Amino acid sequence: MAGNGLAVVHDADGLGDAAMQAFARETRLSETTFVQSAPDAAADYINRIWTLAGEMRFAGHPSLGTAVAVAAAAGGAEPARLVQQTPAGRQPVDVERGSEDRLWRASMLQEPAGFGERVEAAPLLAAVGLPPEAAHPALPFQIVSTGTPHVMAPLRTPDALEAVRPDSAALRAVLPPRTVLYLCVVDPAAGTARARGVLLDHEGAAFEDPATGSAAGPLLAHLHARTGLERLTVTQGVEMARPSTLHCALDGDRVRVGGDVVVLAQGTVWL
Numbered sequence: 001m002a003g004n005g006l007a008v009v010h011d012a013d014g015l016g017d018a019a020m021q022a023f024a025r026e027t028r029l030s031e032t033t034f035v036q037s038a039p040d041a042a043a044d045y046i047n048r049i050w051t052l053a054g055e056m057r058f059a060g061h062p063s064l065g066t067a068v069a070v071a072a073a074a075g076g077a078e079p080a081r082l083v084q085q086t087p088a089g090r091q092p093v094d095v096e097r098g099s100e101d102r103l104w105r106a107s108m109l110q111e112p113a114g115f116g117e118r119v120e121a122a123p124l125l126a127a128v129g130l131p132p133e134a135a136h137p138a139l140p141f142q143i144v145s146t147g148t149p150h151v152m153a154p155l156r157t158p159d160a161l162e163a164v165r166p167d168s169a170a171l172r173a174v175l176p177p178r179t180v181l182y183l184c185v186v187d188p189a190a191g192t193a194r195a196r197g198v199l200l201d202h203e204g205a206a207f208e209d210p211a212t213g214s215a216a217g218p219l220l221a222h223l224h225a226r227t228g229l230e231r232l233t234v235t236q237g238v239e240m241a242r243p244s245t246l247h248c249a250l251d252g253d254r255v256r257v258g259g260d261v262v263v264l265a266q267g268t269v270w271l
Contacts, residue, residue, distance in 0.1 A: 003237065003244040003259075004061045004211035007032040008069035009269070012048065017055070019271050024050035025202075030209055031062040035070060043085035045070060053178060053202035058088035058147030060213015060246075060257055064106040067093035068261040072104070088147040098260065107258025109251060110214070113221035116143030119151055124181060127170035128198060134160040139186070139226060143179075144218035146255055150180040150197075152215075152222045158194065161185050162239065166198050166206035175200060182215040184234075188227045193219060195236045210237030211244035217255040220248040 007027045012020070012034035024032040036046040047066050049056045056062075067082045079096035093108040119142060121135040135141065136154035143149050155161050164183055175181055177200060184195040195216070197209035216234045223229040234246040246259050 002210075002242050003262075004209065004242070005029045005264075006062055006065040008066050009034045010069070010073060012036050015271065020048060020050050021054065023269075023271060025052050028052070031056070031059055033062045033066045035066060038085050040085060040090075042083065043090050044082045045084060047084040047086050049086065051178065051202070053200075055087075056148060056178065058086050058091070058111070058214060060108075060110070060216065061211050061259075063091060063093060063108050064213065064257075064259065065261055067095050067108070068104040068106050068263065071095045072263055086147070091147070094258075095261075102263045104261040104263070105258065106261050107247070107256050108213075109254045109256050110146035110217040112146070112253045113218060113225075113255065114145045114149075115221075115225070116145065116149055118142045121153070123174045124151065124153060127167055127174050128181070128183065129165035129167065130155075130160055130163060134163075136186075139222070142222060144222045146214065146217040146221060148178075148214045150182050150212070150215040150218055151175070152219055153181055153183045155183055155185050158185050161194060161196060164196055164198070164239075166208070168200070168204060168206040171198070171200060171206050172204050180209060180212050180215045182212065182219060184219060186219075186223060186232075188223065188229050191229065191231050191233060193232055193234045194238070195219070195234050196239060197236060208237075208240050210240060210242035211246060211259070212236065213246055213257045213259070216246040216248050217257045220250065220255050224250060 139154035
């Protein structure tokens with residue numbers, strides 16, 4: 001009952017886009033995934049990732065959770081590497097059972113980082129109730145992607161992070177759809193960060209994400225480019241009482257992002 005929930009639908013080859021979108025809205029989770037057969041022998045399965053607003057090219061925690069669901073359904077007892085196919089490319093995901101029943105660990109290689117434009121901090125900060133001086137003085141706001149572009153938004157102090165109060169109307173004016181504003185406070189010396197991921201739902205209302213692997217990876221890439229940092233542990237979801245921990249590390253030209261996954265429930269749905 002912590003971290004970021006995920007619904008995984010197996011045997012989804014026969015489902016059309018309308019059915020997947022409808023079911024994703026039915027779950028009311030930040031993401032729902034659908035596992036389909038991969039025609040390409042280089043991938044083990046296709047991972048279709050849907051939010052309440054539509055399909056995503058790539059996302060972090062749905063990739064980890066889906067790989068665990070696929071491994072668990074196959075009865076896998078040994079560590080394994082699975083390769084998922086998404087519109088962003090093919091991503092290897094390593095899975096292994098944890099020390100407790102229903103607990104797994106998973107990590108994945110995200111796509112090589114792409115650095116977009118720097119973003120003016122003041123309008124984004126104003127949209128979450130913060131003054132311009134809350135921005136970190138040495139780390140710019142910038143769009144970074146390791147599969148999905150998000151806005152890296154380093155803040156000066158933990159107090160600023162705790163004071164975040166998103167305004168839906170203001171965010172709609174400055175934040176692109178399906179883009180996470182990844183507000184964070186970083187301690188490069190300790191290799192840690194605390195983050196809050198804010199985005200807009202399909203109705204344009206602001207909400208907070210408990211864990212955003214597709215933003216944690218870009219955050220490490222962003223920090224590596226400016227400070228040389230190679231490993232980062234990100235705590236997220238604390239303010240919404242769903243704490244999560246994401247572990248990030250450079251692996252060649254990619255970032256590996258991982259964490260714990262718990263299988264909570266299994267069942268059958270007829271669509």
